[in-house]
Structure formats: C-alpha cells, structure tokens
Amino acid sequence: MPTPDAETPATGFTNSATEVCHLLNDNERPPPGAGAAGPPAGDPPPEARTAVLELRVRNHPGTMSHVTGLFARRGFNLDAIVCAPEGAGATSRMLLLVAEEPRLDQVERQLAKLYDVLSLRHRPDLDADWFTRLL
Amino acid sequence: MKITGAQLLCTLLERQGVRIVAGIPGGANLPLYDALHSPAGAIRHVLARHEQGAGFIAQGLARVTGRAGVCLATSGPGATNLLTAIADARLDSVPLVAITGQVPRGLIGTDAFQEVDTYGLTLPVTKHNFLVRDVAELLEVVPLAFELAESGRPGPVAIDVPKDVQNALLEADDLPPPGRVRPAPPCPDERIDALAARLAAAQRPVLYLGGGVITANAAGLACALAHRTGAPTVCTLMALGAMPPADPLFMGMLGMHAAYGTNLLLEEADLLVAIGARFDDRATGKVAEFCPRAAIAHLDIDPAEIGKIKPAFLGLVGDAADILRRLLDRLPAQDRPAWRRRAAGLRAAHPLRHPPRAADPLHPVNLCRFLGELLPSETILTTDVGQHQMWVAQAYPVRRPRTLLTSGGLGTMGFGLPAAIGAALALPVRRSLGEGGSEADGLATDQGSVPAGGRPRVVCISGDGSLLMNIQELATLAELDLPVAVLVFNNAQLGLVRQQQELFYGRRYAAAHFAAVPDFAALARAFGVRGLRLDPARDPLGALAAALAAPGPCVIDIPIHEGANVLPMVPPGAANHHMIVEPEPAHAHA
Numbered sequence: 001m002p003t004p005d006a007e008t009p010a011t012g013f014t015n016s017a018t019e020v021c022h023l024l025n026d027n028e029r030p031p032p033g034a035g036a037a038g039p040p041a042g043d044p045p046p047e048a049r050t051a052v053l054e055l056r057v058r059n060h061p062g063t064m065s066h067v068t069g070l071f072a073r074r075g076f077n078l079d080a081i082v083c084a085p086e087g088a089g090a091t092s093r094m095l096l097l098v099a100e101e102p103r104l105d106q107v108e109r110q111l112a113k114l115y116d117v118l119s120l121r122h123r124p125d126l127d128a129d130w131f132t133r134l135l
Numbered sequence: 136m137k138i139t140g141a142q143l144l145c146t147l148l149e150r151q152g153v154r155i156v157a158g159i160p161g162g163a164n165l166p167l168y169d170a171l172h173s174p175a176g177a178i179r180h181v182l183a184r185h186e187q188g189a190g191f192i193a194q195g196l197a198r199v200t201g202r203a204g205v206c207l208a209t210s211g212p213g214a215t216n217l218l219t220a221i222a223d224a225r226l227d228s229v230p231l232v233a234i235t236g237q238v239p240r241g242l243i244g245t246d247a248f249q250e251v252d253t254y255g256l257t258l259p260v261t262k263h264n265f266l267v268r269d270v271a272e273l274l275e276v277v278p279l280a281f282e283l284a285e286s287g288r289p290g291p292v293a294i295d296v297p298k299d300v301q302n303a304l305l306e307a308d309d310l311p312p313p314g315r316v317r318p319a320p321p322c323p324d325e326r327i328d329a330l331a332a333r334l335a336a337a338q339r340p341v342l343y344l345g346g347g348v349i350t351a352n353a354a355g356l357a358c359a360l361a362h363r364t365g366a367p368t369v370c371t372l373m374a375l376g377a378m379p380p381a382d383p384l385f386m387g388m389l390g391m392h393a394a395y396g397t398n399l400l401l402e403e404a405d406l407l408v409a410i411g412a413r414f415d416d417r418a419t420g421k422v423a424e425f426c427p428r429a430a431i432a433h434l435d436i437d438p439a440e441i442g443k444i445k446p447a448f449l450g451l452v453g454d455a456a457d458i459l460r461r462l463l464d465r466l467p468a469q470d471r472p473a474w475r476r477r478a479a480g481l482r483a484a485h486p487l488r489h490p491p492r493a494a495d496p497l498h499p500v501n502l503c504r505f506l507g508e509l510l511p512s513e514t515i516l517t518t519d520v521g522q523h524q525m526w527v528a529q530a531y532p533v534r535r536p537r538t539l540l541t542s543g544g545l546g547t548m549g550f551g552l553p554a555a556i557g558a559a560l561a562l563p564v565r566r567s568l569g570e571g572g573s574e575a576d577g578l579a580t581d582q583g584s585v586p587a588g589g590r591p592r593v594v595c596i597s598g599d600g601s602l603l604m605n606i607q608e609l610a611t612l613a614e615l616d617l618p619v620a621v622l623v624f625n626n627a628q629l630g631l632v633r634q635q636q637e638l639f640y641g642r643r644y645a646a647a648h649f650a651a652v653p654d655f656a657a658l659a660r661a662f663g664v665r666g667l668r669l670d671p672a673r674d675p676l677g678a679l680a681a682a683l684a685a686p687g688p689c690v691i692d693i694p695i696h697e698g699a700n701v702l703p704m705v706p707p708g709a710a711n712h713h714m715i716v717e718p719e720p721a722h723a724h725a
Contacts, residue, residue, distance in 0.1 A: 062266065065258055073259050109439035115263040115283060 049100035050079065052126040053108070058116040059085050059092040066114050067094065076107045080131040091118065097131050136308065140270040141170035141301040144234070147277040149177045150313045153205050155560055157181040157192035161209025162249060164236030166301035168207075181560065181615065184607035186213050188553040190220020191605070194229050195557020198540045199515060201350070203230035203284040203292075204557065210236050211249030214295075215256065219547055221291045222260035226544025227373060228350060230289035232280050233257070239299035240268065253295045262290030270303035278314030286317040288437040289350060319436050322453035324461075329449055330408070330432050331466050337406035339474050340366040341426075343389065346373025346543065347411015347435060351455035354536040357410055358382065360459055365471035366408070367478035369397055371418050373543045374411070376533040386478060390418040391705045392525045396481030398711040403477070404429040411435060411455050414444035415544070420711035434458055485716075487529055488702065496676050497669065499523065499624055499695055503530035505676050506594070506622075509683065513538060515558045515593045519551035519601030522630035525701040527596055549604030552621060555595035556608060559617035562591055592618045592683065599625040599652055606658070612688045613663035620683055621659075621690045626697050627652045634700045638715065639707075659690035668692040 057063045064083060071078040080097035098107060111117050138146070144167060148156070156178055160168040171180050183189035186208040193204030208217045214235040224231040238247040254266040263283050265276045273296075280292040334340060342364075348357050354377040361368045361384045368378050369389040378385045386397045398420075401407070407429040412418070419425040422444055433440070433447035434455055441450035451458055489500035496505070503526050510516075512534035518524040518541045533539040540558060542550040602623055612619055624630075633647035659666030667682055669675040671694060682691050703716040 062254060062258070062264070065255065069259055106439065106443055109441075113437070113439055 050128050051098055051100040051104060052123040052130075053096045053098060053111070054121050054123045055094040055096065055111065056086075056118040056120075057083075057092050057094055058118065059089055060116070063092065063116045066116050067096075067111070070110055070114065071098075071107075074107075074110060076103065077101070079128070082131065082134065095123065095126065095131075097128055136306070137304040138307050139166060139170065139301065140267075140273055140296065140303050140305070141166040142173075143270070143273050143305065143307050144277065144296065144301070145170045145173070145176060145178065146307070146310065147273065147313075148205065150310065151278070151281050152202070152313070153178060155179050155181060155196060156205040156207055157183050157189040157196075157557070158207025159183055159186050159189060159209065159213060160207075161213050161236065163210035163238055163298045164207060164213070164234075164296075164301070166298060167234070167236065167296070180207075181556075182611065183553065184610050185605065186216035187220050187549065188556075188605050188608040188611060190217045190231070190233065191223075191547075191550055191553035192557040192560070192608075192611075193231055193233075194220060194224055194550075195517065195540060195554035195559075196561045197224075197229050197231055197557075198554070199537055199558050199561040201230070201352070201537070203232050203281050203289075205232045205234065208233070208235050209249065210238055210253065211251045213249075214251055214253040218256060218260060219545070219549075221257060221293060223542050223545040223547045223550065224291040225260050225262065227542065228289050228346060229291070230284040231291035232284050233261075233291060233293045235293065235295050236301070237266070237295045237297040240297045241299070243297065253293070257293035257295070260291070261293045264293040264295070266295045267297070267300050270300050270305045273300075274307075274311050278311050280314065282314035282317060285314075287319055288347070288435075319452075319454045319457075322434075322451045322458050322461075326449065326451045327458060327461050328465070330451060331462060333406060333430070333432060333449065334364055334366075334408070334466065335469060338471070339404050339477075340364055340406040340408060340471075341386075341401060341404040341429070342366050342368040343371075343407055343409045343412050344368060344374040344377050345371045345410065345412025348374055348377045348455055349411075349536045351411060351436070352536070353411070353454075353456035353459055354378070356456055356459035356463065359463055360408075360466075363463060363466055364469050365475050367400060367475070369393075369401065371412055371415065371543070372528050372541060375528060375539050376536045379534050380532040381534075383479065384475070386482060388528050390415075390420060390711060391707075392529060392701055392703070393705075393711070393714075394482065394485050394487065394529070395703050395714050395716050396483075396485035398705070398714060399485075400478055400481050401426050402428070402712055407431045409433045409435075409447075410459070413440050419444065420705045420713075421709055424710035424712070488716075489530075492676075497671050497693060497695055499526040499699055500530045502624070502693065502695075503527055503596075505679070506596075507532040509680055510592070510594060513591070515540065515555075515562075517541065517551045517555040517558060517593065517595045519595075519597040519604075520546045520548045521598045521601055522626075522634065522699070522701050523596050523598045523601075523624040525631070526624070529701070531596075548601040551595040551597045551601060552605050552612070552619075553608045555593045555619045555621070556612055556615065556617060559593040559619050560615070562593070562618075592620055594683070595619060595621045597621055597623055598630060599623055599627060599649065599655070600629045602655070603653070609659060609662035609664055609690070617688060618686065619688050621688075622679075623655050623690065623692045624695050625652070625655065625692055626695050626699065628697065630699075631701070634704075635707075637700070638704070655690055655692040665689040666692070669694065
C-alpha cells in the first residue's frame with residue numbers, strides 16, 4: 001500500500017501530461033474517454049478495478065456520516081460498505097469497496113485525517129465478490 | 136460540588152484561556168448564557184446582531200492571535216446562520232470553536248421548535264464536530280475541541296449541546312487539563328537533506344508561500360530562506376504579509392490577479408518550493424500549465440495536501456517553522472545574481488497600470504497606495520470580497536504577518552466588518568502576546584511598534600455590495616466603540632461580477648448594478664457611528680487622512696469609478712500566462 005508520504009520520483013524538470021491529468025480541478029477534468037485520464041475512445045471500458053480498505057473507527061452515531069460524507073463531497077467512488085462494532089463496542093471496523101484509481105492515495109490521506117478514523121489498511125484478500133456474497 | 140453542564144462549559148472555556156466569546160442567545164442556549172452572566176466569570180461576551188457576525192468576530196480574534204476564537208449560537212436558525220463563518224474558517228484554516236444550543240435530547244428528531252440537524256450540517260464544513268449526548272462528555276469534548284482546532288492544520292470545530300445537557304448536574308471536582316496544541320511529528324532528516332540538495336542544484340528556484348507560513352509563525356524563516364538561496368518569492372492572498380513588499384525578492388501575489396511579471400517568472404522557474412500553500416485554482420490558473428518547467432517540493436503540515444492538485448517530487452510534512460529552521464541549518468548561502476536580475480526585470484517591466492495620483496486620487500490603486508503610506512505597518516486591515524479585495528492585494532503594502540485578514544478560500548462577502556470588530560477586540564491581546572508571536576517572525580519583518588502619538592486602528596476595506604451583507608454589525612461596533620474605520624469602495628455595483636460580465640459575457644450586465652444604493656454616511660450615523668462621504672473635488676485624500684486620524688469608529692464612503700477593473704486578470708480556467716493586461720479604457724473623470 002502507498003505510504004502516507006508516498007512521492008513520485010523526480011522525473012526531471014517537466015511535468016508530463018500523465019502526471020497532471022488526474023489532478024485537474026473539477027471544471028478542467030476531461031470528459032470520460034477523453035485524454036489520458038480515460039480509456040481510449042471507442043474501446044470497451046476495461047473492467048473497473050476495485051480495492052478494499054479496512055478502517056478501524058471510533059464507534060459513535062456520527063462516524064458513518066463522517067466517512068460516507070467524505071466520499072460524497074470529494075467526489076470519490078464508494079461502491080460498498082460494511083461496518084460492525086468490535087470488542088467491547090468502543091470501536092468498529094469498516095470495510096469499504098472503492099475504485100482503484102490514481103486518486104485512491106488522496107482518498108486514503110483524507111480518510112486518515114478524520115478524527116474518528118484510528119487506522120487504515122488495504123485488504124487485498126477481499127474483493128467486490130466478497131461484498132456481493134453478503135447480500 | 137455539583138454544577139450544571141452550562142457552568143461546566145464556562146469553566147472549561149475559562150481554563151482554555153478564553154476571555155472573549157461572540158454570540159447571540161436564544162431558547163436552546165439560555166442555560167449557557169445564564170452561566171456566562173455569573174459575576175465571577177472571566178469571560179466577556181460580545182453580542183453580535185447576526186450569528187454570522189458572531190462567527191466572523193470570533194474569526195477576527197483568531198486570525199490576529201492564532202488562538203481559537205469562540206462563537207455561540209442557539210439551535211435552528213442560530214446554528215444555520217453560523218454555517219458560513221464556520222465554512223469560511225475551514226477553507227482558510229482558522230481555529231474556531233462554535234458552540235450551539237440544541238433542543239433537549241428527548242425532542243431531537245421530532246421536528247421540535249428551532250430544531251435542525253446541526254451535527255449533520257456542520258459535519259462537512261468543520262475539522263471535527265460533536266453532539267454532546269451526556270453532560271459528562273463535556274469534560275472530554277471541550278478540551279479536545281480546542282486541541283483539534285489549534286493543532287496541525289487549524290480549523291473549526293463545532294460542539295452542539297442540547298439544552299437539557301446544559302441543565303444537567305454533575306459532580307465536577309476533577310477537571311481535565313485544558314486542550315493544548317499537539318506538536319506535529321518532525322519531518323524526517325532525509326527529506327530536508329533532499330530539499331537542500333535540490334535547492335543547491337537549482338538554477339531558477341522560486342518560493343511559493345501560502346497562509347500556512349503565517350499560521351506556523353514562519354514568515355521570518357521563509358524570508359531567510361529566500362535570502363539564503365537568492366530565490367524570488369511569490370505569495371498567495373493568504374500569505375500576504377509574510378514577506379515585506381519592499382524586499383527585493385518579493386514578487387507579490389501569484390495567479391489570477393498577479394502582476395504579469397510574477398506569473399511569467401513562474402513559467403521560467405525550474406524549482407518551485409511550496410510552503411504552506413495548497414495550489415488553489417485562483418493561484419495556479421489552469422493546473423496543467425502551472426509552472427511547466429518546475430519540479431515541485433511541497434512543505435505542508437497536512438499530508439493530504441501533498442500531491443492533491445499537483446504532483447510533488449518531494450513532500451515534506453511537518454511544521455513549517457521547524458522544517459525551515461532545519462533546512463537553513465544545512466543550507467550554504469547561494470547567490471543567483473542572474474536569476475535575481477531576471478525577477479527584478481520582470482517586476483519592473485510589468486507594473487500595475489493606473490493613472491497618476493494627482494490626476495485620479497480615488498482610483499482604487501492610488502487609494503490603496505495612499506493608505507499604505509498613511510497607515511503604520513502594524514495596522515490590521517480586513518477586507519470583504521470582490522474588486523476592492525483584489526486591489527488591496529495588488530497595491531496595499533502588507534508589511535507584517537497577520538495584518539491582512541481576508542476571506543481567501545470561501546470568498547465570503549460580509550466578512551470584513553465583523554472580522555475587523557474581532558481584530559479590534561484582539562488588539563490588547565496581541566500586545567500581550569508580544570506583537571505577533573514568535574521570534575521566528577522577527578527575523579526579517581520590521582519591528583514597528585504602535586505609532587508615536589497614534590492610536591492603533593483597524594481598517595476594514597469593503598465594497599458597497601459586501602458591506603450590506605453584514606451591515607447590522609455596525610450596531611455592534613457602535614456599542615463597543617472600537618477603533619474600526621470602514622472604507623467603502625463604492626461603485627454602486629457588484630464590481631467583480633460586472634467586470635467578468637464585461638470581459639467574458641459580452642457586456643451583458645445581468646444583476647450587476649444596484650439601482651438603489653444607500654447613503655452609507657447617513658446609514659452609519661443612524662447606527663450611531665461617524666459617517667462621511669469623500670468629495671472627489673475637495674482634497675479627498677486629505678479628508679480621508681483626517682477621518683482616519685479622528686478617534687472612534689467611522690464609515691467613510693468613497694466614490695470610485697464605475698468602470699474600474701482589476702487588471703491584469705487571468706480568465707477563469709485559463710493558464711496564468713494568458714493574462715488580460717490591457718489598461719481599462721479611459722473613463723470620464725468626474
């Protein structure tokens with residue numbers, strides 16, 4: 001998993017288009033399929049890749065809102081969520097099914113800033129099917 | 136001894152060192168106000184006339200002192216009225232603790248009178264928020280709120296307290312210690328070594344300072360870095376004051392309303408060192424074309440800012456003052472005479488264009504320059520939002536950290552007057568803090584003191600559109616009799632809207648002009664504040680100086696040309712080198 005301080009290696013004195021394309025402001029983001037950010041025009045979309053994040057969080061009535069609200073207001077993708085208290089109930093564990101995209105690192109950093117999020121790790125052993133089987 | 140939740144809340148605020156709170160009482164926070172009323176209390180309450188005013192008064196206090204400001208509101212509309220000030224604090228990283236009353240716990244969720252989901256409403260605009268469900272939770276929540284508001288990247292924290300929790304009794308013999316700033320973990324040495332090496336290898340480095348430099352009391356250290364490396368330095372709106380404008384390396388504000396030469400310099404830079412800045416779109420213009428030749432090193436206390444907008448080859452997470460001090464320890468002096476000459480040449484080649492003072496004393500650029508000559512360097516200036524704000528940023532020399540208070544991120548019209556009230560309330564506090572904080576700040580900034588024979592003043596520069604958005608705070612100002620002067624740059628319009636319609640919407644002026652504009656001088660007098668209007672034909676600058684020299688609050692209405700534009704300007708969404716620099720068409724002089 002990327003460390004909180006992950007950095008791209010120095011690549012010289014210019015920024016290539018691929019370095020910046022996923023970091024444009026909303027009004028500058030190319031439409032899907034255009035430019036380097038999207039799949040090549042005309043090709044069928046590649047199967048969406050997903051990742052599973054596990055959060056340990058403080059267990060109180062607002063925690064779920066804090067986590068889901070972050071995804072909504074920052075325009076991050078959140079496909080599925082499972083949450084249950086652990087131990088004596090002071091903390092919960094949350095599993096999030098998210099898109100594996102370049103911005104995932106930014107998602108993780110924003111999640112890590114939430115006061116109620118105690119720790120965060122990747123769960124490569126889980127996938128989208130795991131969530132579907134719970135339904 | 137048993138005390139009520141409200142009394143406990145007051146005691147915990149006192150223990151935090153809070154001496155002034157701003158707010159408005161209402162049904163759901165009456166127990167708190169009853170506790171504040173106690174003659175033994177150390178907290179002075181400032182009664183605002185609108186909760187948004189209370190929020191910005193608290194922000195004024197916070198922006199001047201660096202300590203969390205505190206504002207109070209009742210439930211429902213009291214809380215919703217606070218939201219704008221809270222969101223504003225979030226975007227400008229201002230420490231704020233907002234305490235709202237809530238309907239009693241038993242009524243929550245019943246659509247009770249003045250019930251609104253304050254927790255849900257404040258969640259996306261705070262650093263963190265609390266709904267206190269039990270009186271004992273106050274013991275933990277209040278110190279934690281201050282710790283969170285002031286630690287790391289500061290921000291607002293909201294505490295919603297149901298009325299019955301305020302009335303509940305508890306045994307409070309054992310009070311928790313006050314919440315304190317948690318120091319940021321130190322940045323690893325390797326990162327600082329890497330930055331030092333890169334700085335040594337760079338040929339055309341530029342420092343890009345953001346508001347975080349001022350928050351970290353690192354302005355003097357940032358200036359020292361500029362001088363050590365011969366690096367020209369640009370500031371965001373929030374960083375103005377971090378470097379004295381007379382410094383030969385100072386290149387002013389970057390971005391949408393920068394001097395053209397400043398944006399051109401950034402095109403040429405081969406290394407950009409961002410310190411406490413967040414690559415806001417008003418600073419970067421079209422991100423893909425921002426600093427196209429530069430490798431970016433990014434220092435920030437918030438790890439999520441590194442690479443959020445623009446990839447950095449090197450991220451340094453930590454306290455800016457600590458990182459800069461350690462960087463300076465290992466950085467030999469480097470002179471870059473050719474690069475310095477290039478910067479000076481670009482600055483000289485692209486000055487602000489404006490008519491001479493004698494010909495047009497009330498041109499906004501001339502006004503800002505004149506105020507810069509008139510006002511001592513420690514004068515605190517607040518602005519509202521719009522053309523006047525950008526003219527201040529371009530032309531008023533902000534000489535010291537924390538002397539320009541402006542709504543940068545949210546861009547809230549109505550900020551200026553209540554923030555000026557808060558700043559004026561903070562003047563005695565600021566003096567007791569030793570004029571602006573740590574020794575780091577003193578490295579390069581001038582150490583001016585209160586002007587000989589002069590009274591310290593807070594000046595709010597506003598517009599006729601912005602001022603009306605919190606005009607009711609003139610009543611607060613009259614009541615407190617604070618040395619606040621409100622200068623209205625009056626063009627009878629929403630000037631920046633009109634300017635954008637002129638430049639980008641085919642001169643279709645939709646809803647930009649006010650058909651009725653109040654007589655601001657008479658309005659001020661109606662509130663019990665001295666008011667006057669400058670006459671362009673009768674030594675207006677002399678009249679302005681005289682009005683500012685007289686004691687007490689005042690409103691000075693200044694007629695400015697209706698067609699004046701803030702130039703140069705980057706069209707929204709364009710790259711920073713695509714600036715509209717044409718001087719405005721000659722307008723008829725009144």
